[in-house]
Amino acid sequence: MSEARSHTRSQELMARARRVLPGGTFGNVERETIISRGQGSRVWDGHGNEYIDYLIGSGPMIVGHAHPEVNDAVRRQLDQGTTFFATNPQGIDLAEIIIDAVPCADKVRYSASGSEADAFAMRLVRAYTGREKILKFEGGYHGYSDYGLMSLAPKNPGNSMEPIPDSPGIPAAIKDTVVIAPFNDADAVESLMKAHEGEIAAVFMEPLQRLIPPEPGFLKAMRELTLAHDMLLVFDEVVTGFRLAYGGAQAYYGVTPDVCTLGKAIGGGFPLAAIAGRDEVMALFDSERAEAGKFLPQFGTLSGAPVASVAGIATLNILNRPGTFDRLFETGNRLMTALAGKLDAAGFEAQVVGIAPMFDVVFAGGPILNHRDLLRGDAKLAARLNALLKERGVLKSSAKYYVSTAIDGSDVEQTIAAWDSAIDQLAAER
């Protein structure tokens, strides 16, 4: 990796992008980040500068870029046709693999993105229970639907947990259909359930919210409270599925929801997501089994497209090999320990939040248990560190390091060297 990084061609690309794209971006990352190629643990920007990649396409490239087994599967499928709209054997194969792996999955229904899967799952639990409200946690992300963007990341949340839309353009009426709770606070959830008795269809949650792990007993409490109040429990496992463990967060933490949503890893880098759940709930997608008036139409042009299914199958097969998750955790733990040690040695009040397959720095002391604790973090320092790392050939999103199985010992060493230098620089700028 060259130290003097070149930016000329990237700047040309940025100028072209600004002419044709609002803000010069696709909206996902800042406009300065243009990636043109990926291989294994690395990506290259518009001018060929190389980066160790912890962005990994926002999660899907968990086995690294252009993995030969994934690419072979895709190449073979390309010659057989790309998408059929119709049910196909490739998608049936993938559904069988998901059902074997994921504890709550008796049946699987596909969509093309995690946001769609979440939106359908919200409709599913509402239809199943006949109740309109969804309980979600402040700071939890469930895709870009009007409901999913309620109190996703409110910067100035008031004292109460009023639902706050995170985008203009969301009808005011939506806030009456979403109940917001603080993550990791089972007592608060129980009070809200009592206050809205008979109105809430489901607790809809990321079992590990963004990077905040559940406190011991919290997920179990959610399972018990939802049962006690006749609601469903939905885990949004778009991120955690096939990442925290092969069976996802529900396998990792040993708590089984009624329904989960999956995305990212299951499409192996192609557009694919899924709703998976208990047979009785998923039966609402079956016109022959749903009670009168309860059948839920669900479709999408690219749902279950075979290219995505074969890429997903190849990815999951790699992840399912013995020792894969042990190695992913070893790599992540080594990185997290080194990062925390360096921040400490440099005298920052900071901590590394998350677990081995995904983590980040929060520049704040004290426990980080919910969204408001995260807001205590110094976002400017975090952004500056990210920028210093990018100059040193380490790429991540503004919000997290995603670890891939392609990260090897020398990637780890180079990352640690980049941290040493970037954190020293950050300390010098104080």
Ligand SMILES: Cc1ncc(COP(=O)(O)O)c(C=O)c1O
């Ligand atoms: C927890 C969670 N749910 C849903 C989504 C939405 O998935 P997609 O970007 O595929 O629409 C994301 C995306 O990052 C996510 O992190």
